[in-house]
Amino acid sequence: MFQQLPMFQRVGAQAFKKDLSRTLALTKHLDNPEKDIKYIHVAGTNGKGSSSHMLASIMQEAGYKVGLYTSPHLKDFRERIKINGKVISQQEVVRFIDENEDFLKKYELSFFEMTVGMAFDYFARQEVDIAVIEVGMGGRLDSTNIITPEVAIITNIGLDHTAFLGNTLAEIASEKAGIIKKDTPVIIGEKHTETAPVFTKKAEEVGSEIIFASDLNFPNYHTDLKGDYQKKNLKTVLTTIQVLQEKGWNITEEAVINGLNNVKLHTGLQGRWDVLREKPKVICDTAHNAEGIEMVMNQLKKEKFQHLHIVLGVVNDKDLSIILPLFPQNGKYYFCKPDVPRGLDAGNLQEEAEKFKLRGRIYTSVKEALFAAEEEALDEDLIFIGGSNFTVAEVI
Numbered sequence: 522m523f524q525q526l527p528m529f530q531r532v533g534a535q536a537f538k539k540d541l542s543r544t545l546a547l548t549k550h551l552d553n554p555e556k557d558i559k560y561i562h563v564a565g566t567n568g569k570g571s572s573s574h575m576l577a578s579i580m581q582e583a584g585y586k587v588g589l590y591t592s593p594h595l596k597d598f599r600e601r602i603k604i605n606g607k608v609i610s611q612q613e614v615v616r617f618i619d620e621n622e623d624f625l626k627k628y629e630l631s632f633f634e635m636t637v638g639m640a641f642d643y644f645a646r647q648e649v650d651i652a653v654i655e656v657g658m659g660g661r662l663d664s665t666n667i668i669t670p671e672v673a674i675i676t677n678i679g680l681d682h683t684a685f686l687g688n689t690l691a692e693i694a695s696e697k698a699g700i701i702k703k704d705t706p707v708i709i710g711e712k713h714t715e716t717a718p719v720f721t722k723k724a725e726e727v728g729s730e731i732i733f734a735s736d737l738n739f740p741n742y743h744t745d746l747k748g749d750y751q752k753k754n755l756k757t758v759l760t761t762i763q764v765l766q767e768k769g770w771n772i773t774e775e776a777v778i779n780g781l782n783n784v785k786l787h788t789g790l791q792g793r794w795d796v797l798r799e800k801p802k803v804i805c806d807t808a809h810n811a812e813g814i815e816m817v818m819n820q821l822k823k824e825k826f827q828h829l830h831i832v833l834g835v836v837n838d839k840d841l842s843i844i845l846p847l848f849p850q851n852g853k854y855y856f857c858k859p860d861v862p863r864g865l866d867a868g869n870l871q872e873e874a875e876k877f878k879l880r881g882r883i884y885t886s887v888k889e890a891l892f893a894a895e896e897e898a899l900d901e902d903l904i905f906i907g908g909s910n911f912t913v914a915e916v917i
Contacts, residue, residue, distance in 0.1 A: 523632070541667060543630050547625075551638060557645045558668075559671055560652050560671060562656070563653065564700050565677050565678070568676040571793055572758050576761060577589040577606075577788050580653070581605050585770075587650065590602055590655060591655040595807075595917055598614070602639065604647055613643055617642060631664075659697060669705060671770075672705065673702065674761055675709050677710050677753070678693050679813070694716035706730040706731075708731075708732050708733075709731065709734065710754070712733045737759075737760055742781055744781040745783060750813075759777070794817070797917075801903060803903075804903065804905050805916060806907050809836075809909050826901060828901075832857065833874075833907065833912070834856070834857040834859045835864075835908040845877045853880075856881055857885075859914075860915060
C-alpha cells in the first residue's frame with residue numbers, strides 16, 4: 522500500500538486526486554458496503570480528529586458498536602480504522618488487499634481512496650451500529666464524501682491546504698460545505714463572518730437544517746483531552762449528541778459524561794496536548810497549521826517553567842512565514858527533520874526561524890533533538906515537541 526500508491530500524508534500534492542470517480546468505482550466493486558452503515562461525518566480545518574474521537578467514545582459508552590475512521594495515523598496504519606477502540610487486524614488489511622489487488626492496480630487508486638474503501642468494507646462486514654468518519658481534506662471531493670450521514674459536522678475553517686482548497690476562508694468553506702446534504706442536519710462548530718454565509722446558503726440550497734454550535738450553551742462538561750482548545754470541540758460534540766438524541770439514538774447523560782472522560786481509554790487517541798512526562802515536563806501536540814498552532818501556543822503560555830525547550834520539525838509544504846511568528850522567542854530550539862519525504866531539511870528550518878528570532882541548533886533526527894533537549898533541561902523546565910504529526914509520531 523505504502524510503496525505502490527501515492528500517499529498525501531508522506532509525499533504531498535502528487536497523491537491528491539480531484540474527483541470521486543475512483544472511490545465510487547471501488548465501492549461499487551465491493552458491492553457498496555457504505556450503504557449499509559449509519560454515519561456521523563466530520564470535516565473542518567482543526568478539531569475534527571478530537572471531535573471524532575469524543576463522539577466515538579460517547580456512542581461506545583451508550584452501548585453501540587462504533588466504527589471510527591480517522592487520518593493521518595501516528596505510528597501504525599491500522600490506527601485509521603477502529604471498532605470500539607480496537608484497530609483493524611493485520612489479517613483484515615492483508616485480506617482486503619489480496620482480494621482486491623487486481624482492481625486497485627488497474628484503477629491506480631490513491632492510498633487514501635484505498636483506505637476509505639477498506640474502512641467501509643470492514644465496518645459493513647463487522648455490522649457496526651454507527652461509524653464516525655473524519656474527512657481527509659476539504660469535503661466536496663474528499664473520498665469519504667460518498668456517504669449520507671445522520672448528521673454532518675464542520676468544526677471550523679482555517680487557511681490550510683490552500684493549494685488544493687482555495688486561498689480565502691470563504692473558498693475553503695465552500696469546499697468543506699460539500700459534505701452538506703439534503704435533509705441531513707449540519708452542525709458548524711465556529712461562526713465566522715466570512716464562512717457562515719457560505720454554509721447557510723448551501724444548507725438552504727439542499728434543504729438541510731443548520732445549527733451553529735457556538736450559539737448554544739451547555740453545562741460545564743469535562744473531557745480527558747487536555748488543552749483549552751478542546752472547549753470549542755466539546756460544544757460541537759454536545760450539539761451533535763443533542764441532534765442524534767432527537768433522531769432517536771439512545772444516549773444517556775451518563776454515557777455523555779463517561780464518554781467524554783474516557784476518550785483516550787476508549788479510542789486510543791494520542792498527540793493532543795499529550796503530557797509524556799513530568800520532570801522535566803514534556804508535552805507534544807500535533808497542531809501543524811496557523812490556527813492550531815496559535816491555540817497550542819496560547820496554552821503553552823499558561824504553563825509554569827524555568828526554561829522552555831522546543832523540539833521543532835515541519836513538512837516542506839507549510840507557509841513558514843505564517844507559522845513561525847506564532848512560536849515564542851524565549852524558547853531554546855532544537856531543529857530537526859521528520860523522517861518522511863515531505864520533511865523539511867532542519868538547516869532550512871533553522872534559517873527561516875532565525876528571521877523570526879527563534880534560535881537553536883540543528884539535529885540529524887527528531888530522536889536526537891529530543892535527547893539533546895532532555896540532556897539540557899532542568900526538572901523545572903518544559904520541553905514542547907511539535908510542528909508536524911510526523912515529529913510527534915517519532916517521540917510517542
